[in-house]
Amino acid sequence: MATHPEIPEVSDEILVRRAQRGNMPAFEELVGRHRDKIYARAFSMMRNEDDAVDLSQEAWVKGWQRLKQFQGESSFVTWMTRIVINLCLDQLRKHKRQRAESIEQLEDDLGGVERQMPAVTVNPTEGLERTELRARIDKALGQLSYEHRTVLILHEFEDLEYKEIAKRMQCSIGTVMSRLFYARRKMANLMMSWKREQQS
Amino acid sequence: MNAELMLKLQAWVDGELPASEAAHIAEWVRKDAAAAALAAELKMTRGFLTGNEPEVKLPESREFHWSKIQKAIERAEAEPSPREALPWATALRRFLVPVSGLALVAFLTVLSIGIFNRDTSTGTTDELLVEEETLSRHVETSTYNSQANNMYVVYIINKDVGDDDPMDLDSDMDEDMDDSVIQ
Numbered sequence: 128m129a130t131h132p133e134i135p136e137v138s139d140e141i142l143v144r145r146a147q148r149g150n151m152p153a154f155e156e157l158v159g160r161h162r163d164k165i166y167a168r169a170f171s172m173m174r175n176e177d178d179a180v181d182l183s184q185e186a187w188v189k190g191w192q193r194l195k196q197f198q199g200e201s202s203f204v205t206w207m208t209r210i211v212i213n214l215c216l217d218q219l220r221k222h223k224r225q226r227a228e229s230i231e232q233l234e235d236d237l238g239g240v241e242r243q244m245p246a247v248t249v250n251p252t253e254g255l256e257r258t259e260l261r262a263r264i265d266k267a268l269g270q271l272s273y274e275h276r277t278v279l280i281l282h283e284f285e286d287l288e289y290k291e292i293a294k295r296m297q298c299s300i301g302t303v304m305s306r307l308f309y310a311r312r313k314m315a316n317l318m319m320s321w322k323r324e325q326q327s
Numbered sequence: 328m329n330a331e332l333m334l335k336l337q338a339w340v341d342g343e344l345p346a347s348e349a350a351h352i353a354e355w356v357r358k359d360a361a362a363a364a365l366a367a368e369l370k371m372t373r374g375f376l377t378g379n380e381p382e383v384k385l386p387e388s389r390e391f392h393w394s395k396i397q398k399a400i401e402r403a404e405a406e407p408s409p410r411e412a413l414p415w416a417t418a419l420r421r422f423l424v425p426v427s428g429l430a431l432v433a434f435l436t437v438l439s440i441g442i443f444n445r446d447t448s449t450g451t452t453d454e455l456l457v458e459e460e461t462l463s464r465h466v467e468t469s470t471y472n473s474q475a476n477n478m479y480v481v482y483i484i485n486k487d488v489g490d491d492d493p494m495d496l497d498s499d500m501d502e503d504m505d506d507s508v509i510q
Contacts, residue, residue, distance in 0.1 A: 151397070158396060159389050166385040176386060183385070187396045188403060246364035252375040265381035282341075283376040289343055304334045311337075311372045318375070 139203045147194050154194070158187055161204045165211050171280055172215040174269055182218060186211035208285070216295060219273050244316055251318035267317040275310035282307055328361060336362060340369045428483050431468055435481050 137153075139160070145153035165186055170179035190207050197206055252260050268276050277296065281287045289307075293300045332355075338344045339352040356362045385392060455472045471480040 151400075155393055155397070158393055162385050162389065162392055163383070167380070167383040170383045171381065180385070180387065184392070184396055184399065188399045191396075191400050192403065246361070246368040247371070248364055248367070250371055250375070257379065260375065261379050261381045264376065264379055268381070279376070283373060284380045289338075289341075301334075304337060305330075308334055308337050308369075311369055314376070315368055315372045 140199065143194070143197065143199070143203050146191070147197070154191055157203065161207060162187075164204055165207055168208050168280075169211050169215055171268065171284070172212070172219065172273075172277055174273075174276075178218065182214045183211055186214055189214070212281070212285070212295065216277070219277070220297075223273075244312060247315040247319045249319070249322075251315065251322040263318060263321060264314075266321075267314050270317060271310055271313060275306050275313065278303055278306040279310040279314070328365070332362075333365065336366055337369055340366055340373070431483065432481065435468075435470060 135156070137156075139157065142153040142157050146157065162183070166179055166183040169182045169186070170176065173179050173182065186207060189210050193210075197203065201209075252263070255263070268279070271279065274296075278292060281292045281295065282289075287295070289300045289303045292307075293303045296303065335344065335348065335352055336356070339349055339356075344352060356366050455470075457470050457472075467484040469482045469484075471482070472478070
């Protein structure tokens with residue numbers, strides 16, 4: 128890789144403007160700065176290392192091709208994150224079409240079990256180190272269906288509103304609300320059960 | 328507590344409920360212990376998730392990752408998609424189709440004047456259907472000449488209709504919508 132000694136000092140905005148004029152080293156620096164974040168978003172949605180690497184790479188290629196469309200209304204990394212999210216959603220939709228949905232999954236969507244569970248009144252994350260907390264959140268995310276996980280990620284980590292999530296996931300706002308509700312309840316209960324396991 | 332109320336409670340926690348309904352839910356939470364407990368759980372879950380997204384590192388080096396991206400970009404740029412090549416081809420086609428059509432009509436008009444001005448008393452052919460050769464692959468022409476009915480018809484068929492219509496941008500738009508970026 129070529130060395131560009133002045134580039135690390137330059138802001139994202141300036142690098143984006145250079146890249147928009149076709150400056151490849153500027154884009155390379157942007158990739159270097161944000162590659163982990165873009166990969167992490169792909170991994171959190173796909174839960175598969177190979178898919179996440181491929182999709183984050185594809186996102187960067189699309190980012191380069193569409194860079195002229197970027198007007199700076201959001202930060203560059205937010206814009207790139209939206210690209211990788213859309214690619215992941217496309218991929219997940221393809222996967223979903225390929226597999227037959229099980230009865231369990233349909234019940235999962237309806238959230239019958241979670242609705243009946245009593246509210247978790249004790250904070251199950253109290254006293255946890257941040258690293259441990261993140262590891263448990265990761266483990267819990269891995270136990271959610273992709274629909275529940277995706278809604279949770281888009282709402283809690285991407286800070287998107289119900290309407291925007293519905294648009295991206297191509298479903299109704301009611302479905303988003305329902306999935307988010309049961310994803311949160313399942314998350315709280317998983318965290319609580321691990322706390323109990325730890326205590327016993 | 329029914330499912331609809333639970334979802335309204337959540338929307339209230341997320342600040343997505345209209346003000347009129349929000350006041351009603353707030354009052355319900357104040358009076359109902361089960362609603363208050365559920366609201367507290369939803370807020371707590373939101374609280375421990377915020378800012379605690381699992382950290383994951385790209386499992387390959389910066390150099391290797393970039394080299395793959397760079398190759399993919401170069402490959403994509405070396406092979407422009409047919410749609411990228413469309414603007415000039417479309418412009419050329421849009422110019423050539425009407426021009427070749429007009430030229431053909433002019434040619435056939437001149438030809439028909441010659442035919443009708445001929446002395447038909449010795450004519451040997453009453454009706455004639457001929458496919459004319461054109462230089463454009465987008466246009467097919469045929470002529471029908473009936474001396475008995477004193478009729479001469481020119482058919483000009485645009486072979487592009489229903490095929491690769493340059494004005495058909497739907498598929499392109501759908502593709503863009505799929506990957507649209509909202510900033």
